[in-house]
Amino acid sequence: MNPVDWNARCIELLSQRRERALLRERHPVHVIDATHVEIGGKRFINFSSNDYLGYTHHPQIIRATIEAAQSHGVGSGAAGLITGFTDQHARCEAAIARWKGTESAVLLPSGYQANLAAVQTAAALGGEGNSGVRFLIDKLAHASLIDAARATEMPIRIFPHNNLTKLARLLKDADPNQLQVVLTESIFSMDGDAADLASIAELKKSYRFMLILDEAHGSGVYGSSGAGYAAEVGLQNIVDVSIVTLSKAIGCIGGAACSSAPFRDALLNFGRAYIYSTSVPPFVAASVAAAIQAMLSEPQRQQRVRELARHVRQSLTRVGIKIPPGDSPIIPILFDSEQAALNAANQLRSQGLLVVAVRPPTVPAGTSRLRVTLSCMHSDEEIARLLQAVEKVAKK
Numbered sequence: 001m002n003p004v005d006w007n008a009r010c011i012e013l014l015s016q017r018r019e020r021a022l023l024r025e026r027h028p029v030h031v032i033d034a035t036h037v038e039i040g041g042k043r044f045i046n047f048s049s050n051d052y053l054g055y056t057h058h059p060q061i062i063r064a065t066i067e068a069a070q071s072h073g074v075g076s077g078a079a080g081l082i083t084g085f086t087d088q089h090a091r092c093e094a095a096i097a098r099w100k101g102t103e104s105a106v107l108l109p110s111g112y113q114a115n116l117a118a119v120q121t122a123a124a125l126g127g128e129g130n131s132g133v134r135f136l137i138d139k140l141a142h143a144s145l146i147d148a149a150r151a152t153e154m155p156i157r158i159f160p161h162n163n164l165t166k167l168a169r170l171l172k173d174a175d176p177n178q179l180q181v182v183l184t185e186s187i188f189s190m191d192g193d194a195a196d197l198a199s200i201a202e203l204k205k206s207y208r209f210m211l212i213l214d215e216a217h218g219s220g221v222y223g224s225s226g227a228g229y230a231a232e233v234g235l236q237n238i239v240d241v242s243i244v245t246l247s248k249a250i251g252c253i254g255g256a257a258c259s260s261a262p263f264r265d266a267l268l269n270f271g272r273a274y275i276y277s278t279s280v281p282p283f284v285a286a287s288v289a290a291a292i293q294a295m296l297s298e299p300q301r302q303q304r305v306r307e308l309a310r311h312v313r314q315s316l317t318r319v320g321i322k323i324p325p326g327d328s329p330i331i332p333i334l335f336d337s338e339q340a341a342l343n344a345a346n347q348l349r350s351q352g353l354l355v356v357a358v359r360p361p362t363v364p365a366g367t368s369r370l371r372v373t374l375s376c377m378h379s380d381e382e383i384a385r386l387l388q389a390v391e392k393v394a395k396k
């Protein structure tokens with residue numbers, strides 16, 4: 001069909017997706033608290049949110065957010081380089097940098113934009129025409145890293161997931177005058193497994209490269225005070241740019257690129273995703289700073305979500321359900337087909353359990369899955385209900 005008739009073309013494309021059980025749709029969700037929602041008047045336990053620490057509904061954080069909205073208004077009014085970088089933003093960036101143990105941090109409106117800005121900045125380092133940069137990306141790295149690298153029009157090589165032998169080969173054969181930039185996640189968003197940071201650290205001994213590590217799902221859940229997975233394994237020093245999304249364990253919205261001061265200053269000059277976008281409202285900055293403060297004084301939230309992750313993983317494995325390796329609160333349960341994953345999600349829904357089916361292109365073909373995410377706020381009884389129901393729908 002001719003795409004000039006765009007509405008008809010939309011309908012055609014969408015019906016093709018529906019036939020292949022790949023159509024994405026959304027439904028208004030009424031949020032009750034960190035782990036409960038209502039959809040169409042029916043109550044569900046939410047096992048599909050990234051609110052690992054329950055900070056979306058933390059009384060102190062809410063109080064700090066309201067106070068900042070009252071004192072600073074509900075919008076920042078401009079991009080950071082104009083007048084949108086307020087005292088609240090400055091305090092928040094300093095708090096993020098202290099928490100992550102980096103020299104500096106830049107606050108952006110989303111994690112997606114934080115990845116975009118960091119990659120744009122790395123690309124700019126290649127000089128006029130940027131011919132001197134190549135991106136080496138883990139196959140399962142988040143779409144925002146892949147989109148960002150592609151948009152730079154710099155050369156890209158994808159290495160198989162966590163295959164550091166292949167990465168070593170790429171680094172070994174690299175042009176010594178070309179900056180090599182490795183893009184990967186610490187805790188992978190769809191598989192819940194971890195990057196092999198110890199092996200990447202070994203590679204750093206032999207090869208010069210920049211590591212941009214997306215800690216979207218490591219932050220808050222790993223490391224002392226939630227500083228992230230690199231902190232947990234004692235390898236913060238090998239990370240050149242650490243990306244935090246403030247929308248997951250932090251419970252709010254936004255992202256941060258944490259780095260050296262020179263990289264921060266380069267990002268402010270070359271990171272178009274920062275430069276050309278209005279900064280987050282000051283109350284978001286205040287909310288994030290309050291969440292970091294809460295993390296420092298509430299290690300029990302991190303401990304509980306980690307314990308729940310261990311318990312659920314062990315229980316599923318014990319009854320013969322295969323799950324990828326790892327110890328994170330992201331637990332994928334794989335199915336043979338898109339339709340099978342959707343059917344399983346619907347069966348869980350009928351029992352009041354919300355576990356979304358993730359299908360291609362978000363995950364590779366043939367790996368459709370239920371993606372269970374846990375929060376410290378799930379009760380033991382709710383976890384027991386989940387385990388019982390998943391055992392019935394999962395293939396063994």
Ligand SMILES: Cc1ncc(COP(=O)(O)O)c(C=O)c1O
Binds near residue numbers: 110112
């Ligand atoms: C690994 C990873 N990176 C980046 C992002 C983007 O973060 P945000 O939702 O804050 O834009 C996400 C969220 O989906 C993610 O899972």
